[in-house]
Amino acid sequence: MNQQHDQLATLHEIRSIMDRSSRFISLSGLSGVFAGLFALAGAALVKWHLSEHNIVYRDTYTISLNWNTIVFLFTVAAVVFMLAIGSALYFTHRKASKSGQRMWDSKSRRLLINLAIPLAVGGFFCAVLIYHGIIYLVAPAMLVFYGLALVNGSKYTLSDIRYLGISEVILGLFASVFIGYGLLSWAIGFGVLHIVYGTLMYYKYER
Template identity: 45%
Template structure:
């Protein structure tokens, strides 16, 4: 056996180890749908729930509660769609959907995300609305980067983009909805499309 064969065997072993330690069944379509849900939710919020000129969005007002419910609905349908498409892809590829790697992925994703969510709620309770969109983007980006080591693909780059967008949003707090749509809507669709294209290849 020559050195070329040895290198080939080593690469195969490395690939097997990489697959066993990383979650590989993420579906690109789930990113596209998440982006569509986010844009649809933002449109509903803008036209029906956001205060008009001279009005104030009160923390315990009806529109605020509906806005929070809308955010949770977008997140719920995004997670549900991701679960359905990822499970289908895993079955098609004869891969496990739930194992130690999946648990690590979820833990590393949820720690920054839940921390950020609680912090945003604390700020909202203090009537600080201005940086909500920025904080959502930043903590979501941190969650993606933190979980990226347990999945393949370029999820970390999506996380970096969300963080950068969130920081820019903090400079222009009056345009929070625009940056929110760009981050959770447009970036998800672009990233999901790239993932889906690579999957088809």
């Protein structure tokens, strides 16, 4: 009985090693924390801009936003995205260096491709929404497509990302129904959830 148990434990360990060898595991939880902080700062800027122009977010589906406001929203989103990517590259490179792993290899390429496809489609869809003036669905769409990207990419990296992706999708669907909570949902999804996820991943894999 003990011999059989040891054999099963050995097989489980071998399977775990093979599974980890096929996944990109150098993602750092700190990159999630910083991405969340950048997102919260971006949401605060958007809230401030809307307040300065006497725009209530829940009314964006009944009014047409001027071009300056649209450009401001796009700029904030772009800056938050670039800062998040920058922090992800920095902390991932630092973690990979400490563990003696390569940051760019076949595993990271597979991860990037599977993340990029849903993100690219989502970016195009959001551009179409902006073109047609359907601004109030942009935040929910960003959450949904980002969540799908995480679920799709979770097969090639830490499986915990799958749960973050599912949470983002659910939050995006909620915001698509309850329009007035779009900005709040965006802040929770890209801000709070990233900080919570990043913190958990840091203490689980890097401490």
